[in-house]
Amino acid sequence: MLDHLNDDCLCEIFRYLSVKEQLIVTTLTERFRDLIVENFWRKKYNKFTTTGDKSFDELNLLEFQKFYSYIVPHIQELTVHTTADVTFTSYLGRFTRRPDLDYYLHFAYPTLRVLRCYDKQFHNGHLLIVLRKCPNLEVLRLHSIYVTGEHLANFHNLRELYICSGKLEALHIDELLARRKILRMHLTGATTVKRDMDVVLQRVFPQITEMRFYDDEEHIATANLFNASTQSLLSLEKLYCKYLKDFVYTLHSLKELYFESHLKVVDLLKLVENNAHLENLYMGTLYENFFANAREWLCGLTECLRKQRERKVALSMHLNMPQRVVQYVRQFVVDYDDAHGYLVPVLKIQKLSANTSMLYLALINTSGIELALKWS
Secondary structure, three states, rough: OHHHHOOOHHHHHOOOOOHHHHHHOOOOOOHHHHHHHHHHHHHHEEEEEEEOOOHHHOOOOOHHHHHHHHHHOOOOOOEEOOOOOEEEEEOOOOEEOHHHHHHHOOOOOOOOOEEEEOOOEEEEHHHHHHHHHOOOOEEEEOOOOOOOOOEEEEEOOOOEEEEEEEOOOOOOOOOOOOOOOOOOOEEEEEEEOHHHHHHHHOHHHHEEEEEEEOOOOOOOOOOOOOOHHHHHOOOOOOEEEEEHHHHHHHOOOEEEEEEOOOOOOOHHHHHHHHHHOOOEEEEEOOOEEEOOHHHHHHHHHHHHHHHHOOOOOOEEEEEOOOHHHHHHHHHHHHHHHHHHOOOOOOEEEEEEOOHHHHHHHHHHHHHOOEEOOOOO
16 A cells, blocks of 8 residues: 555655664565665764664664665765674673674775774774775774774875874875875874884974874874974964973964963063964963063063064964953053054953863873874
8 A cells, every 4th residue: 555655655654663663664665665765864874873873772783784784875974983882792792782893894885984983993904994995085083002004095085084093103104194185184192113203294394284282291203303394394373282392482384372381471472473473372371470560571562563564463362361360461451552542453362261271171181193284
């Protein structure tokens, strides 16, 4: 009887069914299967996560495997969490609830653009499988100590790489960067030979437009990373770090700077003087007496900004200080401009928002280096 109904009527009926019930209907006819996959599963599960979605929790292992085989051709983003947490339900180690990592990787994914794998068992062999099965992959995020970086250079469409490993090899990262197509790279964990990673990263200094450096414990590179070639950081516009290293004061292209370490007034003036295009300065930590002589150095800072002929926008200082202190500094800057007849402000004082502070603190507390690159 259902065969006589048109597609719209069938879809109206099918939308009241659970995923388990829809899966049963797919076994009846090819037409029903195509209607359910195209109208209900294609869009809903094109960004698929192996855990956290309760809509298919009621499926047993065999039902889940059949369901997954239907949506694979339409998955554009895939997130695989640690499968050992959900696959085993008995001491015998049988895969009774969900399949293991190898199951997810044995499919071909023609439309997959983003792959995130947090399974700690992922290794170079799996990466080779992904290379063959995911020809259009653009974003790859891996969290496993067994990944060395081998095969990464063979992903011809890869634009973003986020990798956490304890065995990163500089040779493979160098091969990837040599292709001049990667736009963002985030390395955490540890490198096998840190001196080699220094050389690899220094080669791309001219292409770096954004850097998040929180490798102060030297897991990825050595302390000598910035000792040489820092003058080649000509394109660096955004820098986020915990400690202001000496190389920061040699930069001239910064537009945005976030840091957590203490800063002296003389160093602040040097930073601003060297970077005429600096637009946002996020100051996470300040000395308690930083504003002891605020009137004196704020006047000097304001005049320094006005002397910068290349400056087109005002400098916004985001302070991690109590609101009353921020308000005091802000009012002094306004009064100074009024007293000297300045109509256009060159310095704006703002309180560092909680969201901004927590965002960058989360990044800084993780060891690693993140780069955004622009290739000519």
